[in-house]
Amino acid sequence: QTLVRARLAEALADAKDRGSIGALTKLLRSGMPHVRVEGLRALTAIQGQDPELAKLLLEALGDKDAAVRIAAVDCLAQVAHPLAAPRILRAFGADVIELHC
Secondary structure (H helix, E strand, C coil): CHHHHHHHHHHHHHHCCHHHHHHHHHHCCCCCHHHHHHHHHHHHHHHCCCHHHHHHHHHHCCCCCHHHHHHHHHHHHHHCCCCHHHHHHHHHHHHHHHHHC
């Protein structure tokens, strides 16, 4: 079922189906990180510069799963959100410092 949900998100993103935004937003509450990642990607493909999308992406920076946080960074880069850089540094700050030491 996880794979089906992820593939559905991909198909909706390809179709740019704005009517699916509500359903895709629900995927962000999935217990499966892969589903949340595909939900973020699909919403970004459909919504682009929408301020509501930016809120979801910024919230996803705090996700417990690193794959979801990385997907949020990718999506924020696609929409070039002005608040992305400081929030990304806060979200990954400790990890970045550890990598450089």
